[in-house]
Amino acid sequence: MIAPSVLSADFLNLGRDVDMINNSEADLFHVDVMDGRFVPNISFGLPVIKAIKKLARKPLDVHLMIVEPEKYFQDFKNAGADILSVHYEASTHLHRSLQAIKALGMKAGVAINPHTPVSLLADIINDTDLVCMMSVNPGFGGQSFIPNTINKIKELRQIINEKGASTLIEIDGGVTLENAAALKAAGADVLVAGNTVFTAEDPIKTIAELQRLSK
Numbered sequence: 127m128i129a130p131s132v133l134s135a136d137f138l139n140l141g142r143d144v145d146m147i148n149n150s151e152a153d154l155f156h157v158d159v160m161d162g163r164f165v166p167n168i169s170f171g172l173p174v175i176k177a178i179k180k181l182a183r184k185p186l187d188v189h190l191m192i193v194e195p196e197k198y199f200q201d202f203k204n205a206g207a208d209i210l211s212v213h214y215e216a217s218t219h220l221h222r223s224l225q226a227i228k229a230l231g232m233k234a235g236v237a238i239n240p241h242t243p244v245s246l247l248a249d250i251i252n253d254t255d256l257v258c259m260m261s262v263n264p265g266f267g268g269q270s271f272i273p274n275t276i277n278k279i280k281e282l283r284q285i286i287n288e289k290g291a292s293t294l295i296e297i298d299g300g301v302t303l304e305n306a307a308a309l310k311a312a313g314a315d316v317l318v319a320g321n322t323v324f325t326a327e328d329p330i331k332t333i334a335e336l337q338r339l340s341k
């Protein structure tokens with residue numbers, strides 16, 4: 127699956143960019159929420175997500191890069207999130223958070239920073255619908271891919287198989303036309319792409335190309 131990241135969209139023409147994603151082969155909208163505390167950047171919040179939801183014809187995959195995410199689950203549900211991911215590093219009671227997200231009718235995701243070993247997910251993987259594996263340090267679009275992510279994908283795929291889980295592996299950060307096939311081969315299910323899609327001359331064609339490379 128391909129999930130273009132709205133963080134790299136043109137906010138003055140957000141409707142146009144949402145429509146472009148609607149009309150493309152993309153599967154999901156990846157929506158990055160940053161609070162200036164968990165990450166050193168602030169992106170956008172609930173009103174913008176509500177606006178995107180009005181026009182979006184594909185599910186919203188909302189990635190919370192915020193501290194105390196559990197305070198806002200209901201708000202993100204109301205804003206239109208279909209998948210809601212919290213950071214492992216921001217969650218003291220991760221199991222409780224995942225259950226709360228699911229109880230609200232959303233798919234529950236866990237995001238992990240590049241320094242967080244995937245082995246830490248072994249006891250939570252069966253409760254996790256999606257792992258958002260950061261392949262850059264979270265906070266900014268347009269950074270370069272951290273190569274060790276490939277090893278982490280393989281290791282996580284093994285844990286998922288051993289545990290008989292149906293968790294999706296999503297790769298977030300630095301995804302390009304050059305590395306998409308290798309990510310798929312290592313075991314990734316969902317590729318997030320911000321910079322690669324939105325700096326392309328023809329974003330629709332680039333999304334189609336990413337789909338083809340990761341089939």
Ligand code: DX5
Binds near residue numbers: 156158268269300320
């Ligand atoms: C980074 C965000 C990513 C970002 C990816 O903190 O979580 O979703 O938008 O952007 P690119 O694809 O440009 O690395």
Ligand code: ZN
Binds near residue numbers: 156157
């Ligand atoms: Zn993200």
